[in-house]
Amino acid sequence: MVLPIVVGVDGSEPSLRAVDWAADEAALRGAPLRLVYASLWERYEGGSLAEDLNKPSEQVTAEDIVRTAAQRARMRRPDIAVSTDVLPEEPEYALVREGRNACALVLGTRGRSGFVEMLLGSVSLTVAAHADCPVIVLRGSHDNQVPAGARGRIVVGVGEQATDSAALRFAVQEAKLRHATLDAVRAWRCPAHETTDHPLLAGEPARLHEQHAVEVLDKALKDAPAAVDLHRRTVEGPARRVLLDASHEADLLVVGARRNPGHLGLQLGRVAHAVLHHSACAVAVVPEQA
Structure with missing residues (x-):
């Protein structure tokens, strides 16, 4: 059924x-x-x-x-x-x-x-x-028209716990159905307390955090079907800002939201909450089990 x-x-x-x-x-x-x-x-x-x-x-x-x-x-x-x-x-x-x-x-x-x-x-x-x-x-267009696949691009935010992600599976399915490019985006930041003034070491903390972001992305996408036109991106900055920037070039932005059984309040993380309010394109919020 x-x-x-x-x-x-x-x-x-x-x-x-x-x-x-x-x-x-x-x-x-x-x-x-x-x-x-x-x-x-x-x-x-x-x-x-x-x-x-x-x-x-x-x-x-x-x-x-x-x-x-x-x-x-x-x-x-x-x-x-x-x-x-x-x-x-x-x-x-x-x-x-x-x-x-x-x-x-x-x-x-x-x-x-x-x-x-x-x-x-x-x-x-x-x-x-x-x-x-x-x-x-639906967000973005306010001309009362919905252009189908105008940009041919779907963006999915990849979080820290990306293994077996329902959001990623949903994004892959949408990309296949629409014959669209899928951008899998992992944001990363170097905490301020890890920076150093030494010129030979200044870039090392940032490099390690970026490398970790690459590893998280690779692990999340290791079983992605070859039929999908998949682009991997790691971007420095807060996840909210990175995904909102990406939404300007997408037809759909996909994010996960972890569900906590028994919790009665709003079960949206800061990233999902921000993109729902401010995305330039449609947003799909996909429930993830805690």
Whole structure:
């Protein structure tokens, strides 16, 4: 049984762009597409739902929202199976639960302008932090269009514990499906206390840290399939900055997020949290077991 790709829809153009992305992804995977509207979403979004649909608020119904989304998905990809559901509950709980039986969750962001556009909504952040499946949050383009594979590049951040990484497996699969180049990036830094003023030793600590980054990357990628156009990169600097810089040349940025069973708070590390808020392209947060 092929698990569906689930999209959270709310009637806004960002959520319809998420439908476009998810429809393309479903076609690539041969998976069904499931469109879900949590009917308490307007508690977070207010009157903007009606504004985006150009209707008075009293005329905007859940059926309007899922019907419009389904029509858009079928027009974009007539060959995929599309189903819809309206769930009378809080959106973050509904979507996290939907993720238990999905191969991926896809969400849009509702940036309006200026500073607000840079930040991620609470629903998307909560879902990315708790879902059991990969969560793809669309960022970057705000022209209501989703260019499929515009750059032909996927970037994956490789962490210290990269062996058997779910994020890396997901990135490899995406690169294969899209016939895209995969950039595996490992950031490294030389702690300030390890530097020295001696001219013959000044570069030694940095060289050792860079070499360790190369070894981590090689170990993580030792079983990568030859069919993938794989590029390995070690870059000096904080992982957040390195990955955000890389996002400007990518269609998708993939990062892992370690899950700690029994922990109730947001289960996102600093890197995942930063790229969700500020990436220039779509971000996939893939759960890793602690």
